[in-house]
Amino acid sequence: xxxxxxxxxxxxxxxxxxxxxxxxxxxxxxxxxxxxxxxxxxxxxxxxxxxxxxxxxxxxxxxxxxxxxxxxxxxxxxxxxxxxxxxxxxxxxxxxxxxxxxxxxxxxxxxxxxxxxxxxxxxxxxxxxxxxxxxxxxxxxxxxxxxxxxxxxxxxxxxxxxxxxxxxxxxxxxxxxxxxxxxxxxxxxxxxxxxxxxxxxxxxxxxxxxxxxxxxxxxxxxxxxxxxxxxxxxxxxxxxxxxxxxxxxxxxxxxxxxxxxxxxxxxxxxxxxxxxxxxxxxxxxxxxxxxxxxxxxxxxxxxxxxxxxxxxxxxxxxxxxxxxxxxxxxxxxxxxxxxxxxxxxxxxxxxxxxxxxxxxxxxxxxxxxxxxxxxxxxxxxxxxxxxxxxxxxxxxxxxxxxxxxxxxxxxxxxxxxxxxxxxxxxxxxxxxxxxxxxxxxxxxxxxxxxxxxxxxxxxxxxxxxxxxxxxxxxxxxxxxxxxxxxxxxxxxxxxxxxxxxxxxxxxxxxxxxxxxxxxxxxxxxxxxxxxxxxxxxxxxxxxxxxxxxxxxxxxxxxxxxxxxxxxxxxxxxxxxxxxxxxxxxxxxxxxxxxxxxxxxxxxxxxxxxxxxxxxxxxxxxxxxxxxxxxxxxxxxxxxxxxxxxxxxxxxxxxxxxxxxxxxxxxxxxxxxxxxxxxxxxxxxxxxxxxxxxxxxxxxxxxxxxxxxxxxxxxxxxxxxxxxxxxxxxxxxxxxxxx
Numbered sequence: 001x002x003x004x005x006x007x008x009x010x011x012x013x014x015x016x017x018x019x020x021x022x023x024x025x026x027x028x029x030x031x032x033x034x035x036x037x038x039x040x041x042x043x044x045x046x047x048x049x050x051x052x053x054x055x056x057x058x059x060x061x062x063x064x065x066x067x068x069x070x071x072x073x074x075x076x077x078x079x080x081x082x083x084x085x086x087x088x089x090x091x092x093x094x095x096x097x098x099x100x101x102x103x104x105x106x107x108x109x110x111x112x113x114x115x116x117x118x119x120x121x122x123x124x125x126x127x128x129x130x131x132x133x134x135x136x137x138x139x140x141x142x143x144x145x146x147x148x149x150x151x152x153x154x155x156x157x158x159x160x161x162x163x164x165x166x167x168x169x170x171x172x173x174x175x176x177x178x179x180x181x182x183x184x185x186x187x188x189x190x191x192x193x194x195x196x197x198x199x200x201x202x203x204x205x206x207x208x209x210x211x212x213x214x215x216x217x218x219x220x221x222x223x224x225x226x227x228x229x230x231x232x233x234x235x236x237x238x239x240x241x242x243x244x245x246x247x248x249x250x251x252x253x254x255x256x257x258x259x260x261x262x263x264x265x266x267x268x269x270x271x272x273x274x275x276x277x278x279x280x281x282x283x284x285x286x287x288x289x290x291x292x293x294x295x296x297x298x299x300x301x302x303x304x305x306x307x308x309x310x311x312x313x314x315x316x317x318x319x320x321x322x323x324x325x326x327x328x329x330x331x332x333x334x335x336x337x338x339x340x341x342x343x344x345x346x347x348x349x350x351x352x353x354x355x356x357x358x359x360x361x362x363x364x365x366x367x368x369x370x371x372x373x374x375x376x377x378x379x380x381x382x383x384x385x386x387x388x389x390x391x392x393x394x395x396x397x398x399x400x401x402x403x404x405x406x407x408x409x410x411x412x413x414x415x416x417x418x419x420x421x422x423x424x425x426x427x428x429x430x431x432x433x434x435x436x437x438x439x440x441x442x443x444x445x446x447x448x449x450x451x452x453x454x455x456x457x458x459x460x461x462x463x464x465x466x467x468x469x470x471x472x473x474x475x476x477x478x479x480x481x482x483x484x485x486x487x488x489x490x491x492x493x494x495x496x497x498x499x500x501x502x503x504x505x506x507x508x509x510x511x512x513x514x515x516x517x518x519x520x521x522x523x524x525x526x527x528x529x530x531x532x533x534x535x536x537x538x539x540x541x542x543x544x545x546x547x548x549x550x551x552x553x554x555x556x557x558x559x560x561x562x563x564x565x566x567x568x569x570x571x572x573x574x575x576x577x578x579x580x581x582x583x584x585x586x587x588x589x590x591x592x593x594x595x596x597x598x599x600x601x602x603x604x605x606x607x608x609x610x611x612x613x614x615x616x617x618x619x620x621x622x623x624x625x626x627x628x629x630x631x632x633x634x635x636x637x638x639x640x641x642x643x644x645x646x647x648x649x650x651x652x653x654x655x656x657x658x659x660x661x662x663x664x665x666x667x668x669x670x671x672x673x674x675x676x677x678x679x680x681x682x683x684x685x686x687x688x689x690x691x692x693x694x695x696x697x698x699x700x701x702x703x704x705x706x707x708x709x710x711x712x713x714x715x716x717x718x719x720x721x722x723x724x725x726x727x728x729x730x731x732x733x734x735x736x737x738x
Contacts, residue, residue, distance in 0.1 A: 055463060056459060058722060059465055062465060063455070066454050070451070070458075071454055072450075074449060074450025074451075074453075075447055077446070078443040081441040083438035084185050085185065085186060085187070085434075085438050087196045087433065088182065088183040089199075089428065089431055093117060095116055121171050124171045124199070124203050129203060130166055130199075131162055133165070133199050139161070142191065144187055145186065179429060182199055189434040189435045192432070229408060233401040263374075276366075280359050280363045283360070284356050284360040306345050307345060313338045313341055317338050470696050470697070471696065472691065473692045473721075481699060482699060485538075485715045486717075486718050487686065488534045488538055489534075490565065490720065491722075528568075533572050536573055548712075549662060550655075550656070550662040552685045553666065553686050554675040554688070555689065555694075556701065560719060560720075561688055563586070563592060566665040567592060570582040570661070570663040573663070579628075579658070579659045580627050580659060580663060581627075581655055582630070584603065584604065584629070584631050585678060588635065592631060592665055593632065598619050598621070598631060602616055605633035605642065608645060608648060609642065639674055644677045670702060676708075679706055680709045680710055684713070686716070687717070688717045690720050691720055692720075692722070
């Protein structure tokens with residue numbers, strides 16, 4: 001048998017495989033293709049950025065709407081605002097250090113430069129200074145400053161004017177310097193400059209008068225204390241003189257030096273005598289304990305020589321005794337010499353012991369005498385020190401009072417001079433000039449900010465909309481949700497003017513959200529046509545042994561493109577040379593006859609009710625060979641009963657014998673039960689899902705209905721996909737299509 005696929009074009013032969021349709025095929029289980037998994041080598045950061053970018057592109061109209069509204073709002077607000085001018089005066093504030101120390105000690109401590117500058121900024125913004133400027137310039141009666149003229153002198157009105165003044169006043173410290181910028185904002189540039197300069201002048205005057213008043217006040221108080229200090233000086237001086245007279249104190253310094261020097265010398269001698277006595281006492285105790293060790297203890301040279309002589313004579317005596325015997329004259333003479341040497345040693349030992357004893361007792365006596373002298377000298381020094389302490393107290397009191405009096409007197413004189421000086425630490429660097437360019441509104445900046453804010457909030461709105469979007473948009477979501485494969489991604493396409501005109505000439509209603517209905521026939525090389533051919537290939541290869549003969553096309557809800565999908569799939573199969581019949585089983589809202597320009601007086605309803613035979617209702621589509629259509633016919637009152645009748649089963653049997661492929665367009669699953677009835681009688685079902693529109697719960701419910709009817713779901717056709725905005729590969733290969 002010749003394979004009809006060999007008659008088709010080479011592209012079709014490359015993408016299809018040979019298959020045979022038995023006269024009465026036995027349904028076989030559907031083979032689910034493996035799922036798609038992302039590339040493990042792909043960068044997650046790149047994927048996340050691409051996902052965010054796709055979301056922004058998909059929601060671009062929402063973003064543009066928010067950007068437009070934000071920019072328009074900023075532009076209108078800027079144009080409605082009255083221009084506000086800001087005049088700025090530049091002043092230098094030096095550290096407020098007094099020329100003399102009188103104010104430094106009494107009224108303030110030295111502050112850091114920054115603390116002083118921050119304090120001066122607060123003074124410039126004080127209510128008192130603001131009110132002085134308001135009164136001096138009569139701002140309460142100026143409509144450019146206050147919206148209403150002054151009608152009352154109440155405290156509330158005064159505070160309101162001060163608050164208005166402080167809102168328009170700005171005081172800033174230039175970083176890293178002592179320069180302060182005093183600015184004022186007003187709709188009148190001349191008034192703004194006049195107020196800023198007046199505020200600076202009032203601040204300089206306030207600073208001068210504050211220092212002048214403080215100086216005069218300090219001088220007055222010090223003059224009051226001067227008399228008290230003078231009386232204290234005289235009283236302390238009289239007490240000191242009387243004390244020196246009573247105790248006969250003439251020269252404290254010399255006497256104090258003699259007493260201290262003598263006490264030091266006696267203390268040193270006493271310490272030395274103690275050390276000497278201790279050493280001699282230790283030597284005496286050794287001699288008393290070991291008399292035989294006197295020569296070693298004394299370390300006497302005479303004793304050492306006597307012992308050496310004794311040892312020499314003793315050696316000669318022993319040698320002669322051993323040689324000549326005890327009665328030999330030489331032996332007797334040596335014996336006498338030995339005894340004389342021994343007597344000399346004993347006498348010398350006695351003299352050494354007596355000398356050590358005498359030295360010890362002499363050292364002890366000397367220590368005793370020095371101790372008594374030291375005690376007496378300490379007593380005398382203590383008496384003198386007590387006398388000196390009282391004298392020093394009186395003298396210190398006198399000197400302190402005298403010094404304080406002298407300093408206070410000098411400060412009173414200095415304060416008198418300083419009070420007359422007109423110096424100030426405030427210097428005007430640049431007076432305020434009437435500005436030419438307003439500071440508000442900054443129209444260009446506001447428009448740019450409005451644009452940026454709009455982009456930010458628009459992007460936030462886009463992500464919020466995307467997070468709230470519960471529709472299916474990718475094959476991966478389809479596989480995760482209902483565990484089936486996406487057979488094809490059918491891209492969205494907007495009809496051009498020529499395409500709309502062509503569709504009108506062919507009496508085609510291109511109403512399905514701008515999707516070209518006859519893509520396979522009218523645009524053979526378009527992206528949509530290639531997508532339907534990919535769907536054809538997926539359907540033919542969806543079963544391992546043979547392609548499904550009867551395929552039902554349905555959707556979860558209306559408007560998802562199931563009719564156009566059924567029509568283009570039938571055309572794609574017919575282009576392979578296979579005989580294809582397209583059944584319009586949507587007996588409630590049929591569209592296929594109108595799309596193909598075929599009469600709809602006869603069709604499924606008239607055949608199932610027995611009015612027309614099958615040959616009467618089958619109509620060929622002349623523009624596409626091998627394609628036939630059975631339209632729906634007039635809308636019957638009982639579509640579901642007709643579709644589940646024996647006549648429908650007989651029709652399926654007859655069509656299986658005549659045609660290689662039977663494509664059935666049915667109503668949505670969730671709307672009526674017609675598709676559920678047909679799903680159990682076909683070889684496979686294709687569920688059409690509109691990308692980014694159909695809610696996930698609708699798709700899940702449709703899958704559950706098909707499973708309940710024991711239908712064989714071949715897969716999902718994801719329709720109206722924004723290929724360029726959802727990150728699909730198809731957008732990168734647009735150059736391959738016409």
